[in-house]
Amino acid sequence: MDKRPETLAAQALHRIDPETGAVIAPIHPSTTFARGPDSALIGQHQYRRPQGPGSQHAEDIVSALEGAAASRLFASGLGAASAVFETVAPGAHVVAQSRMYHGTRQLLQRLAERGRIRLTLFDPEAPETLKEAVEPGVTELVWIETPANPVWSVLDIADCASVAHEAGALLAVDGTCAPPCTTRALDLGADLVMHSATKYLNGHSDVLAGVVSTREEDARWQRLSENASLNGATPGAFESWLLIRGLRTLFVRFERQSANAMAIARALEGHPAVSHVLYPGLESHAGHAIAARQMTGGFGGLLSIRLSGGAAAAKKLAATTQVFIQATSIGGVESLIEHRQPIEGPDSPTPDDLVRLSCGIEAEADLVGDLRAALARL
Numbered sequence: 001m002d003k004r005p006e007t008l009a010a011q012a013l014h015r016i017d018p019e020t021g022a023v024i025a026p027i028h029p030s031t032t033f034a035r036g037p038d039s040a041l042i043g044q045h046q047y048r049r050p051q052g053p054g055s056q057h058a059e060d061i062v063s064a065l066e067g068a069a070a071s072r073l074f075a076s077g078l079g080a081a082s083a084v085f086e087t088v089a090p091g092a093h094v095v096a097q098s099r100m101y102h103g104t105r106q107l108l109q110r111l112a113e114r115g116r117i118r119l120t121l122f123d124p125e126a127p128e129t130l131k132e133a134v135e136p137g138v139t140e141l142v143w144i145e146t147p148a149n150p151v152w153s154v155l156d157i158a159d160c161a162s163v164a165h166e167a168g169a170l171l172a173v174d175g176t177c178a179p180p181c182t183t184r185a186l187d188l189g190a191d192l193v194m195h196s197a198t199k200y201l202n203g204h205s206d207v208l209a210g211v212v213s214t215r216e217e218d219a220r221w222q223r224l225s226e227n228a229s230l231n232g233a234t235p236g237a238f239e240s241w242l243l244i245r246g247l248r249t250l251f252v253r254f255e256r257q258s259a260n261a262m263a264i265a266r267a268l269e270g271h272p273a274v275s276h277v278l279y280p281g282l283e284s285h286a287g288h289a290i291a292a293r294q295m296t297g298g299f300g301g302l303l304s305i306r307l308s309g310g311a312a313a314a315k316k317l318a319a320t321t322q323v324f325i326q327a328t329s330i331g332g333v334e335s336l337i338e339h340r341q342p343i344e345g346p347d348s349p350t351p352d353d354l355v356r357l358s359c360g361i362e363a364e365a366d367l368v369g370d371l372r373a374a375l376a377r378l
């Protein structure tokens with residue numbers, strides 16, 4: 001029977017442990033796997049750095065949700081992104097957007113400074129600049145993130161794939177903020193999709209992990225897969241197990257987080273202390289039409305607001321909420337608030353009056369009430 005993604009996720013692919021009948025996957029901390037009298041491996045695994053049963057199970061779930069040929073799990077999201085960047089030729093031309101997750105931007109900039117890649121940035125708020133940034137026949141990789149952390153610019157994945165492919169380049173998407181329950185980047189033409197599994201995929205702020213999925217098991221994928229093992233940035237058995245547990249509730253978490261974020265966005269739009277509400281779910285958002293097409297399972301729990309009172313108001317708001325917890329990161333079941341620019345550092349393009357909200361699954365009235373009360377105290 002062809003099962004829908006919600007079913008595959010909830011049942012972690014319906015894998016019953018053949019030895020015990022356990023419905024829930026066991027944790028296999030073993031780093032090594034035995035051979036039988038004929039010296040053949042008893043199971044499918046030899047040593048856990050290349051792959052263990054837990055990481056393989058998590059990879060299989062992500063592949064099923066993404067419609068991917070294969071996936072590889074890493075010890076963090078940036079570990080996964082690094083593995084993609086490592087597949088390009090020395091000095092290769094890479095195009096990425098100027099506003100995106102600051103860690104990836106820094107990583108790409110360091111690679112460019114060291115001469116490992118040649119980097120051209122385009123403005124995601126003006127997507128037509130991607131066409132000018134790619135060099136036909138030269139560019140090897142286009143890297144996009146949508147919606148992009150923390151202003152939530154939305155890029156049309158299918159359009160970016162056409163531009164990249166026409167130039168002979170590959171399109172890789174950081175889909176952390178649009179997990180496969182809402183956007184399947186490979187279906188839209190991307191060649192690779194990467195997630196910080198630390199965020200929505202796990203969803204409980206207790207696992208650091210990353211994953212890359214591919215449309216085709218081509219030579220680049222073999223390289224990436226081999227590098228995963230040789231560089232050694234692979235996840236632990238317990239992390240893999242927790243990730244499997246988290247993935248089972250991805251769809252319901254994301255639905256509730258999307259509903260909470262939408263309620264907050266609507267409640268704060270037009271509030272006198274708030275100059276902008278940045279949320280792809282709002283009709284007022286520049287990327288709304290694309291997001292409405294591309295994010296079929298909801299707009300997610302992430303939004304940002306800019307304060308009329310500037311940086312001081314942003315700092316105070318983040319410090320005075322009582323339900324939203326002042327902490328970095330996104331995608332967990334608990335709501336987090338952060339005055340973003342100081343976290344990104346002095347070269348950050350993020351406005352200093354911006355507060356990022358990651359909505360969890362708490363009661364909508366508590367979240368809206370908390371923000372209203374904190375805004376009233378500014």
Ligand SMILES: *Cc1c(COP(=O)(O)O)cnc(C)c1O
Nearest residue numbers: 076077078101149176196198209
């Ligand atoms: C957090 C994040 C990353 C990095 O993931 P880690 O798991 O922290 O290494 C990459 N991209 C986006 C969009 C993120 O939010």
